[in-house]
Amino acid sequence: MKKTLASLLGVAALCLTAQAGAKVPAAEAAKLGAELTPVGAEKAGNADKTIPEWTPRPRTGALKGEWPNDPDVDAQKPLFTITKANMAQYSAKLTEGHKKLLSSYDSYKLNVYPSVRKIDWPKEIQDATKANATTCELVNTEILNNCKLGFPFPIPKSGAEPIWNHKLKWRGESVTRYNNQMIVQPNGQFQLTKIVEDVTFGYASLKNPTELKPGQGEFLKYLSKTVAPPRLAGTFILVHEKMGTGAEGRAAWLYSPGLKRIRRAPTVCCDNPYEGTDGHQFYDQVDMFNGALERYNWKLVGKKEMYIPYNSNKIAGKGTKYKDLAKPKHLNQDLPRYELHRVWVVEADIKPGTSHTFKKRRFYVDEDGWTIAAVDDYDNRDQLYQFQEGHIINASNLLAATTVPEVIYHFTSGRYFITAAWNEDKPIDATASFNADYFSAASVQKMTTK
Template sequence: MTLRRLTIALAAGAAWALSAPTMAAVSQEEANKLGTELTPVGANPKGNEDGTIPEWNPTTMKGDKTGEYPSHPEIDADEPRFVITAANMDQYADKLSEGHKLLLERYPDSYKMKIYPSHRIVTWPEEILAATKRNATSCEFRGPDDITNCEVGFPFPIPQTGAEVIWNHKLKWRGNNARRYNNQMIVQQNGDYQFTKIVEDVTFSYANMNDPVPIKDGQGEYLRYLSETVAPVRLAGTFILVHEKVGTGEAGRRAWLYSPGLRRIRRAPSVCCDNPYEGTDGHQFYDQVDMFNGVLERFNWKLLGKKEMFIPYNSHKIAGPPTKYADLAQPRHLNQDLPRYELHRVWVVEAENKPDLRHTFGKKVLYVDEDSWNIVMIDNYDHRGEMMQFQEGHYFISRNILAGATSPEVIYHLNTGRYFLTALAQEDQPIDSTVTYDDGYFTAAAVQRKTSR
């Protein structure tokens, strides 16, 4: 084992390690563990000692690329093993996020977590698995927003820094292109809600089977994104256009905003970080889309280790029909009869806000599923060290393209008692992965023409 190698503990009492400023790729010897001692993307394929976490048992591709919500009838038929409540939470405290503990304590009469049998079926197309192994010995981390020599697959399957774990989340395979509904609800303390309907078009440039864009020497675009707000009337016709690239400032994200009131599209550097996402009334920051996105520069990232935790998982039933939008909303918190929680191993990453690049959150603790590299929970603290928000992403895998996502994503505003739901599509249409876009689709000129019709 090389001196650069970060030893990751599999228990909560592990030694914690700081992110290093520069990390070379791992050795070929270490990379050879992928597909043998590790899964092809770097997880531990074995179950735990007491059998509550099973061995990795990857699924196979199944279903059309459009017209299908995620489902897995065998898993969806499971009954809960037990339920965690305020009365018994101490028994499971070492496997609960601080956010879940707080919700259980704050709402003892209504908040609960139904714990189901664990299933580890997540896998990826062969092209992603092969590229991930190549990246293990070629992709280099040179700084929080500076990586190089990476192509198509997960960049850091054997991570040595906290930021590398987050890059795996950001660059995960999600299909070549996608059109999806990303509907949103702001839920008041009494359960009333306001609803926003959004349609998104995305082309994934990096993790792309047909025309991949590699990341090299700090250059590389990894997605283009266009959202259109359809309802309510006061927000309808708002467009947000993003070109997401490696780097910061002008070298990184470029964004544009079209407002119906101004009737023109303009550059929008504010589409970043802890600025409120347009139309959310401050209930979601731009960097909270997809749990976390965008630049890492405002935080120092620590890799704390790996541990067993109860996380929202295999959430097919809550992500699609027959669940209705109104079924989700309940006073004070999500309708907890609906979510499915399972015991899994997660990477734990801590992000401390840098004093010279202030963010609303003083600290974030992010929990990343070992099999999918998807962020599934985030504890967000203010600068006094008190928890301000808790994010929860209900993870599922779409077997039709072998890619995972989270729906719904929940942001609990613990200081107001309100919560925000996003990534909702179950009363509209499932993700369409068959769409294609021409070269000029994701441009400011194309958006301006679209709004002028």
């Protein structure tokens, strides 16, 4: 009997796993564009009207030189402020990271503004998302099948699906962006690293989208060049991002000025420190999360109302200097804007037999933008070890959403790390165009000799 029961439980587990990555029926997909937005968010606001109905903003602005802005939003004043003194009143809608910061520092606060839901996407992305709903499948955490152009899982059924939505979202055809980074000491002093990144998107390309299916899984190419400080200048990281793991997954190369050659770099992965960050950012923390999901079991906890950084035009704008951002112990909290939004909560627990600095991660994914807004990171003692915070902007010139800047708080050292800041350089250039061989090791080697 015990053997029979165990066998039945095993079959049930397999069935649940299979269902977790299943496409949805046509009747459920029909909700997209009706009670759901075209990409899967609830179109209506909440019952007490603290979250409004989705009212998308039309495309505005040029594809180059456009700082995030919305005159109506930017003119608003905070509704209230959450501090250590009153945080218990709002505790149910706060991440564990925000609670930790509020309880640790009297100077930390969250200025909460009216919630605004204007994020929209190109019609091609909307149409492809609806098609994906009934065709796209998650074979396992690393392999997708029959997915093209749009969000693969607008009506998610398993924990890995919102993460793939984040990874595959539309961000333009090809872009160049400045990624300025700061390691901020407890006294507020910081070291600035300047990086220029070029990216071309194969999957989310309106012109020539790559369909994802077994054996055909490359969805973006990435090249970064460090330009400052002098000790790091001239470092290149090249990545071909693919579905799968091992030889089938990510391919990466690193050029070090000291070695004067480009070499394969399998360590551009997981919880290895990103080059030049002095251990303050792991490779899989870039863009809040990227890379393989294989080390974790993923659970879709459900949807919840949370206070998250949103419509962060001020903190991402050219009027804010880096010395304005970096303050002792935490970010200058006069700058961020927080709003109440519905998020998908996803938990990732380390698989037995695998390893990672983070035993558990809890992700908060915005329903409108499929953008990871925050991550609670726990160590192997089940203690909150780090907290990641992404300040969401509505890039209406692209009809997309992204995070500028991103912050990683290190609770054991008292330091924090700011990344993806562009304030003193230029915003994303979505007019960028690259030759077919630009993202190759040979091309990078030639760049270093110029």
